[in-house]
Amino acid sequence: MxxxxxxxxxxxxxxxxxxxxxxxxxxxxxxxxxxxxxxxxxxxxxxxxxxxxxxxxxxxxxxxxxxxxxxxxxxxxxxxxxxxxxxxxxxxxxxxxxxxxxxxxxxxxxxxxxxxxxPDGITLYETMQLGTAGFTAAQCVDRLLELGVTPDKGHILVTGATGGVGSIAVALLSKAGFEIAGVTGKESEHVFLQQLGCTTILNRKQATARPGVALLRERWTGVVDTVGGEILASAIKATRYDGVVTCCGNAASGDLPLTVYPFILRGVSLVGIDSASCPIARREAIWQRLSGPWKLDMxxxxxxxxxxxxxxxxxxxxxxxxxxxxxxxxxxxxx
Ligand SMILES: NC(=O)c1ccc[n+]([C@@H]2O[C@H](COP(=O)([O-])OP(=O)(O)OC[C@H]3O[C@@H](n4cnc5c(N)ncnc54)[C@H](OP(=O)(O)O)[C@@H]3O)[C@@H](O)[C@H]2O)c1
CATH class of the missing domain: 3.90.180.10 (Medium-chain alcohol dehydrogenases, catalytic domain)
Structure with a gap:
């Protein structure tokens, strides 16, 4: 050429x-x-x-x-x-x-x-194995940790778990010592998710049971949501007192059918995540982690x-x- x-x-x-x-x-x-x-x-x-x-x-x-x-x-x-x-x-x-x-x-x-x-410590190829999806997953994990979510406090739910953001989020959380539940629509990928670090796997129906209710039994101490809609709403309703929900995607829906009760009765925090306009200093900090202490070998x-x-x-x-x-x-x- x-x-x-x-x-x-x-x-x-x-x-x-x-x-x-x-x-x-x-x-x-x-x-x-x-x-x-x-x-x-x-x-x-x-x-x-x-x-x-x-x-x-x-x-x-x-x-x-x-x-x-x-x-x-x-x-x-x-x-x-x-x-x-x-x-x-x-x-x-x-x-x-x-x-x-x-x-x-x-x-x-x-x-x-x-x-x-x-950054040193990572190849060009590895940066794209992570890419925007992996960077976004790292931003979600970073915010959970920053807001005090630690492995001893309970389980993290990751939705769209076999997707780009979801799979890297599972891997990063597993490396950090968290117990993880993954939501997936792919029955054929349960073993893949277990290998990445999920100890519990929910299908989409299980993840959206009882859509009409305002609150569900407290299960999650943190959430990485990549899909939005009813699955995100159910995740928030089942988040434990003081828990943190990071919301970065809309693969299922841009809607969020919810009441205020999880926020005003359980002190749940809903944190938005954006990678596109993330300031350079924060980008550099996340990449330093991804190429250093958080480096994934899988x-x-x-x-x-x-x-x-x-x-x-x-x-x-x-x-x-x-x-x-x-x-x-x-x-x-x-x-
Ligand atoms: N905020 C940001 O800066 C940022 C950055 C990157 C990505 N995103 C957003 O994050 C989302 C995921 O991105 P990605 O690159 O990971 O995409 P992806 O690789 O296509 O993964 C999306 C996953 O979501 C699940 N899913 C798809 N359709 C669904 C539906 N109708 N209902 C429930 N689950 C569904 C599937 O996982 P299962 O089959 O395992 O259920 C799918 O693999 C997208 O909405 C994307 O735009 C946002």
Whole structure:
């Protein structure tokens, strides 16, 4: 391929005609303006990318567009004094892959403020085995710990447990010594969840029993919720006195059918988690943990590596909740 060209997954279309996706050859001059040109080695597939790739206007307003909220690679060119050619960097969140062409491409060009130097103690590949989903799971665990949830106080519930955020959350909590209950719709993945560290597994029906009631028997000292809706509502209703519920996703629903009683009678805290606009200092702190004391040695078991050509069918699988764990995309030129 010519030096000025690169390959990218391009989504084209509109809400009337529908959307198509194909790997295309583009010119580097097609990339948006920015301070740092990154040769992407690895990206990863997140739920938000699946929404962007199917025309969800809450994520992406303008097409043609290249999704991919994650990119890890090497600086190819830089106008920013903080980054030198050849440095290994990661870029995640902000507007990447939303309305700025993203990481499902051999190159991204981004503002310097979006770029992080890869921490020591972790490879570029491992950063994308975690990706935005793993980073978000770490943010949830970090907030639980910050708010005083400790392993001796009781069980943690993780919903959407076989998904990207859910599986990394289970692994991180297990490493920290917590007893974990996982909610999953996949009967075939109970052994996988047990290997990750779940001691109790609930199906979605069990996780939403008695939807009409205001409070349920106190079970969870902490919650990592990735799905929203009735499952999150039930989790909050079953959270113990002073417990903490982190809410980061809406894979099931954006609604939250609930009364105020868990908050005013049990002192439950509901904590929102956002990774996209997370300030740089906090990002760096989380990555230091993920590459140091919280480093996971089982990332191979929770991740699958695919090519750029395999991304489009994988998006369909993800939207039907048929993927497991994390999906890494290998974009290296000489693999
Ligand atoms: N706040 C943030 O910054 C942030 C960052 C990353 C992700 N997110 C959000 O977190 C959520 C999970 O992301 P992800 O990357 O982990 O996605 P994912 O890998 O697709 O996992 C989502 C999981 O949710 C469960 N699920 C899917 N549809 C469901 C339904 N209708 N009812 C109940 N459970 C359902 C499935 O797990 P089981 O089959 O095991 O039940 C699925 O594997 C998404 O909503 C995403 O947008 C937010």
């Amino acid at each position: 010519s030096k000025n060209k690169y390959r990218a997954l391009v989504v084209r279309g509109d809400s009337e005609q529908g959307f198509t996706r194909a790997v295309e050859e583009l010119f580097l001059t097609d990339l948006p303006p920015g301070d740092v040109l990154i040769r992407v080695h690895f990206s990863s597939l997140n739920y938000k990318d699946a929404l962007s790739a199917t025309g969800n206007r809450g994520v992406t307003r303008k097409y043609p567009h290249t999704p991919g909220v994650d990119a890890a690679g090497v600086v190819e060119d830089s106008n920013a004094h903080q980054f030198n050619v050849g440095e290994e960097v990661i870029c995640m969140g902000f507007d990447l892959g939303m309305n700025t062409d993203g990481g499902f491409a051999e190159f991204v060009r981004v503002p310097a403020e979006w770029v992080l130097r890869k 990332l191979e078991e929770v991740s699958t590596c695919i090519t750029l050509e395999q991304v489009s069918p994988m998006i369909d699988e993800m939207l039907q909740a048929r993927t497991r764990g994390r999906i890494v995309i290998d974009l290296r030129p000489d693999k």
